[in-house]
Amino acid sequence: MIIVNNEIIEYITIAMFIFSLVPFILLPLKIKLGLFRYTLLYIFLPIYFLFIYFYVTTNNDLYLSYAYIFETIFFFNIYRSYLSNELFLVILPITFLIDDFALMISFYFVTFNLVEFTKKKINDKYGSNLILISTVFYWISILISIFLVFEDITYFSFYSYLFFTLGTIFFIIPALETVKKYEKK
């Protein structure tokens, strides 16, 4: 396994933090309606990267726990949008206590999101291909995390983080494409 320098992760995290803020700045300039709804889609990503940055720079596990919680909430929010169901909201506070549980819940949400999105893509013929790729990357990222927790009791893995980062890039690109589209009009 390649050993990755913490400094590299720091740089990636700073870049991703800035990148995940872009939709907040650009989208409201082009789309005035539904601000609250679409902001919710992106808001948990910069928070996640911020906590990862704190974790990498301080090595304090508490920050990693927060990062996992916001990761879970990010997937939960998309799950909620697909299903309009608040059932799992009651489970979320438990994830504050147990990281493994946050990962398992994230895995459930991301798997559900992947299945639901694929169904919509096939049956209703809508949804961006980039979001499908993004969800696959997220799914792989969580799977790697779970595998490493059970195999090696490692709570932070570069490979899982890398897939999450790739997933985030693909998740944000459609927002940028939308901005570009309305820029021309």
Added chain:
Amino acid sequence: MRKNRSENRIIFEILQLINDEKCTGSIITRKVNIPYTKFKEIEENLLKNELIQAYYYDGHIYYNLTDKGKKLLNEYIKFKELMKLYGIEW
């Protein structure tokens, strides 16, 4: 099975319909699938907020979108397209 629509969604369906074709109240209630009382309630709000305007023609009341209504509908279409990319129905 059709999901329950939110009030906002019904309003935008009405605005979209008025924008697409010349319509009366009965056409709207039929195409948007809402009871007449609900339509009157929404119509009153839309007129009050100057999003639509009503005019008489050939014994019927027809509706038009105002500029403000067109702007709002345009914003809604943009928002809906963004949500569709994420596979979210709104």
